[in-house]
Amino acid sequence: MTGDIVAAAKLIGAGLAVIGIAGAGVGIGIVVNGALQGMARNPDASGNLLTNMILGIAFAEAQAIYCLVIAFLILFVF
């Protein structure tokens, strides 16, 4: 058993930081669910809905990216 406790704490911390991505996954699922239901009921509006859906996905995905950035900062900066 070699290595120091700080390295271990870094790895554990990075792992804990990415738990938040689960929320973003649920959010993206809800966004796509709503958009697909709208598209199925009104196929004419699908072009407009697709744009807004991708925008919504980007907003939800941003939260996941924040978690990822924090994990990267823990791993590579501190």
Next chain:
Amino acid sequence: MSEAKEKPKWRWGFKRWIVLLFIILNVVGVIVFPPIRPQVQVQPEELTSPVNLGPLGDFSLTNTLVAMVLVDLIVIAIAYFTKRSVMKAEKEHYRMPGGIAGALETLFEYLYNMTQSTAGKWAKTIFPYFASITLVVLIANWMELIPGVDSIGLLHHSTTGSPIQQILPGVFGTVKSGSGETYGVVPFVRTLSTDLNFTVGLAIFSVIMTQVIGLRAQGFKYFTKFWNTRALFKKPFFGLIDWLVGILEIISEFSKILSFSFRLFGNLFAGSILLFVVGALIPVLLQSGILLFEFFIGLIQALIFGMLTMIFMSMATQSHEEEE
């Protein structure tokens, strides 16, 4: 081989052999030069030693700065060749411009229609910001896909690196696994969007221009969005809520900078780390799939950055008062 006289079929078969050749070369290359775990660093690496610029602080040429210059050159070249193509078409009795001008016309028509459906009469003011941000970020993101970006560079001493293996002694070298004196690679060009300076700068520009466009559209009434004292006197209780909402709007403007910059930086940085790690662990074939995924991510993130700027700008041109 009587069917092979048909030209398209023959060419398709020929290209298939090229792909097979590249796969075999890939396998051979991986065996001869086994990939190692790459070094990952959040801040851009410095290529030259820092120069003191007095009050501005130390300046050194970083590899993302090289990428920035390259992106600018590509954008200028696209503009130049488009103009030349259009001029040539105009000389020839207003023929439809072909080539690069035709391709850009399709792209910009799509973007302009999107702007017009959101911003209405302010589309002409907002569209240049939208299009130029999208184009610059798109080219910056797609530079990640060029072979040699992020991988060719100077070797330097590093404590966490790997030992060196000479290919052409003194000129070319690569790092390998094993033991010995340790080195790391500082790439000449690194993807521009993996530098927080670029993304924060672009986000600050986008947010400040949003305020300027809001000011142009509404005059000084624009600031009632942030500091609503008139509503405070008009209707005491709900006016207080309006005033507090204004404070929240100020905070949301600053959080826009944060979300803009971290979204682009995080996506592209995660993408390049994914490319590094997959390239080191499973060096055959899988990285091609990841590259295709990164192509998609780069396009989406560029569109998202431009589209959000456009939507925030068109929201700033609309007054809140008229809705009541």
